Amino acid sequence: MMSQTHQLSACPGCEEPLESGDSFCEVCGYDLTAVPQPPPDRPTVAVGTFPPAGQPAAPPLNGHSPDGPPSPSHDPSQGRSSHDGSHGGSSDPSGDGPAPDVSAPGFGADGDHRARRDGGDDGGEDTADMPIVRRPAADDYPLAAPGAPAAAPAPAAEAVAPKVCVACRAGRIDTDGYCENCGHAQPRERDHQESELATVAAVSDRGLRHHRNEDSFAISEARLPDGTTATIAVVCDGVSSATRPDEASAAAASVADSLLRESLPRGTHPQQALHEAILAAAEAVNALAADETAQAMEHDPHRHQNAPACTLVSSIVAGGLLVVGWIGDSRVYWVPDDRSAPPARLTEDDSWAAQMVAAGLMGEAEAYADDRAHAITGWLGADAYEIDPHTASFKPDRPGVVVVCTDGLWNYAEAAQEMAHVIPPDAAQRPLHSAQVLVGHALDGGGHDNVTVAVLPFPVLPQGAGSA
Amino acid sequence: MANFSKSNVPQFSVDVYQNEFLPEGGREVNAIVTVTSTGGGTTGGIPLAGVSASPSYIPGAAPEVPTAAVVIMVDCSGSMDYPPTKMRGAREATAAAIDALRDGVAFAVVAGTHLAKEVYPGQGRLATADDGTRAQARNALRALTAGGGTAIGTWLKLADRLLAGSEAPIRHGILLTDGRNEHESPQDLAAALEACAGRFTCDARGVGTDWEVKEVTGIASALLGTADIVADPASLAADFTRMMENAMGKEVADVNLRLWTPVGVEIKFVKQVAPTVEELTSRRTGAGPRAGDYPTGSWGDESRDYHVCVTVPEAGVGQEMLAARVSLILPDTAGGTPQTLSQGLVRAVWTDDMAASTSINPQVAHYTGQAELAQAIQQGLDARKSGDFDGATSKLGRAVQLAAASGNADTAKLLAKVVDVVDEATGTVRLKAKVAEADEMTLETRSTKTVRVKK
Numbered sequence: 001m002m003s004q005t006h007q008l009s010a011c012p013g014c015e016e017p018l019e020s021g022d023s024f025c026e027v028c029g030y031d032l033t034a035v036p037q038p039p040p041d042r043p044t045v046a047v048g049t050f051p052p053a054g055q056p057a058a059p060p061l062n063g064h065s066p067d068g069p070p071s072p073s074h075d076p077s078q079g080r081s082s083h084d085g086s087h088g089g090s091s092d093p094s095g096d097g098p099a100p101d102v103s104a105p106g107f108g109a110d111g112d113h114r115a116r117r118d119g120g121d122d123g124g125e126d127t128a129d130m131p132i133v134r135r136p137a138a139d140d141y142p143l144a145a146p147g148a149p150a151a152a153p154a155p156a157a158e159a160v161a162p163k164v165c166v167a168c169r170a171g172r173i174d175t176d177g178y179c180e181n182c183g184h185a186q187p188r189e190r191d192h193q194e195s196e197l198a199t200v201a202a203v204s205d206r207g208l209r210h211h212r213n214e215d216s217f218a219i220s221e222a223r224l225p226d227g228t229t230a231t232i233a234v235v236c237d238g239v240s241s242a243t244r245p246d247e248a249s250a251a252a253a254s255v256a257d258s259l260l261r262e263s264l265p266r267g268t269h270p271q272q273a274l275h276e277a278i279l280a281a282a283e284a285v286n287a288l289a290a291d292e293t294a295q296a297m298e299h300d301p302h303r304h305q306n307a308p309a310c311t312l313v314s315s316i317v318a319g320g321l322l323v324v325g326w327i328g329d330s331r332v333y334w335v336p337d338d339r340s341a342p343p344a345r346l347t348e349d350d351s352w353a354a355q356m357v358a359a360g361l362m363g364e365a366e367a368y369a370d371d372r373a374h375a376i377t378g379w380l381g382a383d384a385y386e387i388d389p390h391t392a393s394f395k396p397d398r399p400g401v402v403v404v405c406t407d408g409l410w411n412y413a414e415a416a417q418e419m420a421h422v423i424p425p426d427a428a429q430r431p432l433h434s435a436q437v438l439v440g441h442a443l444d445g446g447g448h449d450n451v452t453v454a455v456l457p458f459p460v461l462p463q464g465a466g467s468a
Numbered sequence: 469m470a471n472f473s474k475s476n477v478p479q480f481s482v483d484v485y486q487n488e489f490l491p492e493g494g495r496e497v498n499a500i501v502t503v504t505s506t507g508g509g510t511t512g513g514i515p516l517a518g519v520s521a522s523p524s525y526i527p528g529a530a531p532e533v534p535t536a537a538v539v540i541m542v543d544c545s546g547s548m549d550y551p552p553t554k555m556r557g558a559r560e561a562t563a564a565a566i567d568a569l570r571d572g573v574a575f576a577v578v579a580g581t582h583l584a585k586e587v588y589p590g591q592g593r594l595a596t597a598d599d600g601t602r603a604q605a606r607n608a609l610r611a612l613t614a615g616g617g618t619a620i621g622t623w624l625k626l627a628d629r630l631l632a633g634s635e636a637p638i639r640h641g642i643l644l645t646d647g648r649n650e651h652e653s654p655q656d657l658a659a660a661l662e663a664c665a666g667r668f669t670c671d672a673r674g675v676g677t678d679w680e681v682k683e684v685t686g687i688a689s690a691l692l693g694t695a696d697i698v699a700d701p702a703s704l705a706a707d708f709t710r711m712m713e714n715a716m717g718k719e720v721a722d723v724n725l726r727l728w729t730p731v732g733v734e735i736k737f738v739k740q741v742a743p744t745v746e747e748l749t750s751r752r753t754g755a756g757p758r759a760g761d762y763p764t765g766s767w768g769d770e771s772r773d774y775h776v777c778v779t780v781p782e783a784g785v786g787q788e789m790l791a792a793r794v795s796l797i798l799p800d801t802a803g804g805t806p807q808t809l810s811q812g813l814v815r816a817v818w819t820d821d822m823a824a825s826t827s828i829n830p831q832v833a834h835y836t837g838q839a840e841l842a843q844a845i846q847q848g849l850d851a852r853k854s855g856d857f858d859g860a861t862s863k864l865g866r867a868v869q870l871a872a873a874s875g876n877a878d879t880a881k882l883l884a885k886v887v888d889v890v891d892e893a894t895g896t897v898r899l900k901a902k903v904a905e906a907d908e909m910t911l912e913t914r915s916t917k918t919v920r921v922k923k
Contacts, residue, residue: 181731182731
């Protein structure tokens with residue numbers, strides 16, 4: 001649904017000021033469309049990056065550009081006010097749960113740290129990576145100005161710009177999706193996707209180094225026999241060294257999701273349901289190998305031995321239970337709402353690094369620094385040795401959020417503590433926003449892989465499933 | 469005008485084989501474009517059994533408009549009588565070709581010396597093939613006698629004038645010569661070829677061993693036909709029949725390969741690489757913004773491969789662009805919008821996955837080798853002629869190696885008649901002390917013949 005253009009005020013490559021709506025830097029040619037933006041009001045990670053100070057809304061950025069200075073939003077007062085604004089309710093997805101104070105009490109070191117990073121807004125540092133405003137689809141994520149929570153239509157209006165190439169802005173787009181002038185591929189639907197339900201949200205992004213998004217996700221809610229709601233999130237990561245990884249991940253996520261939506265209302269135990277769903281997803285990916293054609297093999301000669309393959313990780317929140325299941329190296333993290341409580345990783349990778357650590361042959365740091373760290377030892381696909389879905393059930397005794405993600409995210413927040421650190425404190429109230437922040441964190445870190453994350457708030461009371 | 473969009477126009481398909489992945493900073497994009505037309509009339513080289521079922525008239529068109537017009541040009545220079553079997557062979561071959569003419573096809577026979585003379589039907593006309601005209605034409609061949617010089621340009625110009633009088637969309641020539649083009653300057657021949665290019669296609673054959681390989685291959689190349697040697701005049705008839713059947717199988721003429729490239733993309737080369745190597749880069753004619761057409765002549769049921777190489781502007785890892793769009797274009801002779809028969813895309817995708825960016829597409833690798841093979845043979849034979857035996861040994865050795873590695877058995881056989889192969893894997897060869905002239909000329913004429921990728 002949402003291939004969007006981005007608004008930057010300066011080129012991330014050479015700092016040349018840009019016109020609003022520029023898609024390629026006129027000086028260095030930097031592809032601005034490949035630089036998705038962390039959510040505007042939540043600066044993400046520290047390293048030399050400059051978060052956008054939570055522009056009260058996208059339009060102000062446009063306003064800045066004509067004036068030309070490369071650091072248009074560095075005016076401390078502006079930064080401050082927009083920062084405040086961001087907490088005031090700029091991007092609350094549903095509009096019913098502004099949590100302006102959520103960051104205030106009880107955060108200790110964590111809160112301080114975040115505040116410090118937010119302070120970066122005012123620090124006027126280098127704009128290199130900065131003012132990218134990702135414009136989400138209006139219906140998902142109204143990007144309201146402070147005090148103007150209903151301002152969603154503004155970005156929507158921009159979205160209907162005529163179909164001009166995002167790269168050269170001169171050519172029209174031909175039926176193949178390439179520019180008639182400069183030949184550049186246009187953003188595709190899967191390059192960036194967001195989705196949100198009452199009890200779960202997910203964001204997927206192509207990242208900065210890959211030419212397509214091979215991750216996929218599905219989120220849904222199912223009504224259990226007792227009338228309560230079960231929340232489902234499935235995240236899959238296509239194996240790049242295999243053929244058509246994007247199709248593999250899409251098939252696996254959608255098949256697992258639809259199977260769960262069908263079996264949970266029948267009263268199947270979530271863990272059992274998830275086990276079956278993973279097997280069904282595996283079947284779906286296997287089936288892709290069957291229609292592998294000779295032609296596709298010739299087109300992709302260096303990968304022709306590999307059947308389509310992907311990882312799968314899923315989490316179900318149902319009736320006070322938290323069920324996880326996975327194959328591969330996509331993960332689930334548990335982050336209690338009370339950030340002083342210890343967070344945890346709930347999955348064990350099927351990966352070379354994890355096996356080395358588990359076997360005691362290497363320390364974690366050493367193993368994950370190795371080139372082979374990400375070689376996975378379990379996957380869905382016709383050439384998988386044996387599908388052995390891992391599933392586990394948890395009964396958390398306190399509220400928290402469940403983070404379901406691909407390695408495109410956890411590479412930049414590997415330890416559970418890091419993940420807890422990066423995710424906004426109000427994640428339980430604003431899951432979509434949190435997912436955006438997490439994706440932004442990965443992009444700020446370099447975005448070397450596709451990034452996909454689903455965030456599921458876990459309420460203490462079973463009835464509180466809709467508490468977001 | 470004939471309506472070509474209907475049923476008897478072959479279906480064209482375009483398949484692109486490439487490794488689209490480039491490393492960071494990578495700029496060169498190579499692709500093999502396979503064009504296949506099906507539904508036309510030829511049999512793909514297999515001799516036709518009996519009369520072709522394909523209609524000779526365009527359905528719905530006026531019956532006097534034939535699908536094809538063919539002019540046969542027979543060398544009648546004095547040398548054709550030495551030995552006399554040559555003239556006899558040429559007469560028989562022409563008769564065989566006439567027999568292979570389909571009913572309704574317009575045709576004429578021209579006798580070529582230092583000037584060109586109409587043998588049949590005469591008076592600047594073309595005859596329409598039927599049993600009567602075929603018999604008359606065969607009779608007229610008796611009048612063919614040897615005497616005079618050789619000026620091929622004049623033959624081609626006469627053929628052009630005759631064919632211009634026909635409305636047939638497929639216009640083809642068949643040219644037979646036995647000697648060098650001695651009675652006009654090379655410039656005259658070049659000018660004639662330039663004047664005729666795009667107006668009709670022409671197959672050229674050299675009979676005996678006294679002709680110049682580069683002249684004959686040059687004619688075929690310029691006029692988008694085939695070239696070959698017929699060392700033994702007795703084989704001429706079979707060869708002429710095959711050529712004529714091939715010509716009769718053509719269903720669409722004047723097809724262009726159109727290459728569109730985005731701003732900033734440079735074309736390094738465009739060549740046909742199968743069934744023969746044919747350089748097309750310099751034969752581009754503009755076709756609108758950033759597009760150019762390369763002539764491919766007429767098509768029956770057949771498949772040809774083209775190697776396209778372009779240089780794209782650098783782009784960052786993760787970027788993707790269209791490097792070229794390849795399409796098959798059929799111009800509308802009435803001046804209307806050209807028809808796009810089929811198209812394929814050549815892409816560029818920058819990646820930091822070394823395994824992806826460093827692999828070479830097998831088709832590209834294969835045809836790069838086949839083009840080098842043709843070049844090595846030509847350079848090797850040139851070196852041999854000029855007395856550079858070391859150079860010849862090295863080039864022909866490389867050719868032996870390439871032919872063996874790519875499975876080009878026909879070329880390997882021809883090479884083995886010119887060199888003694890010590891080790892084909894390393895390309896170690898010795899020049900033969902004595903080489904039959906026919907063998908050397910056969911190798912040179914057929915040096916551009918390629919084989920397709922082994923599956």
